[in-house]
Structures are given as C-alpha cells and as structure tokens.
Amino acid sequence: MADDQFLQALKDNPAYKGIDFDRELGRMDAWLLTPKGRGRKKTRQFVVNWLNRVDRPLELTTATQPSRRRINDAWKTPNSLSSPASPAAPK
Numbered sequence: 001m002a003d004d005q006f007l008q009a010l011k012d013n014p015a016y017k018g019i020d021f022d023r024e025l026g027r028m029d030a031w032l033l034t035p036k037g038r039g040r041k042k043t044r045q046f047v048v049n050w051l052n053r054v055d056r057p058l059e060l061t062t063a064t065q066p067s068r069r070r071i072n073d074a075w076k077t078p079n080s081l082s083s084p085a086s087p088a089a090p091k
Contacts, residue, residue: 006044010048016051017056019054024051024054025047028047
C-alpha cells in the first residue's frame with residue numbers, strides 16, 4: 001500500500017472522523033523539526049500513534065443533548081408554579 005493510499009484509508013476510517021488530517025500532518029512535520037523530535041521519522045506507526053492522541057471535538061446529537069426546557073421543567077414541582085414566598089426579614 002502506497003503512502004497516499006495509507007493516508008486515504010485513515011481518512012476514511014470512522015475512528016478518525018473529525019480530525020483535520022492536513023493540519024495534523026503539518027503539526028507532525030513541525031514537531032519533527034524540534035529537538036524533541038530530532039532523530040524520529042514519520043513512519044506509519046508514528047502517524048497512527050499521533051492521530052490516536054489527537055483531541056477530537058465532541059459531537060452531540062440532538063437525541064443525546066438534553067433540552068434546556070426539559071431540564072428546567074424537571075426541577076419544577078406543582079407548587080413551584082406560583083411565585084415563591086418572600087424570605088422573612090431579619091429581626
């Protein structure tokens with residue numbers, strides 16, 4: 001498998017959904033130029049390990065996102081619909 005095919009296979013893999021590959025490949029190249037990255041090579045294993053450490057954005061669907069209204073309604077009690085009693089004034 002050629003390198004281009006390898007990268008395309010990773011892009012098509014659902015495990016790496018939401019990752020900006022071009023940005024991450026640029027970050028890898030920049031890191032390899034630092035003293036910490038000196039002597040390392042951008043192998044396939046290095047690329048996979050790097051991508052596995054990338055923070056992906058959270059994806060919440062509307063089915064899993066609680067509605068603000070439903071949360072607020074859950075705290076209501078039948079008596080809470082009337083105005084709350086004013087606190088007693090300190091003596």
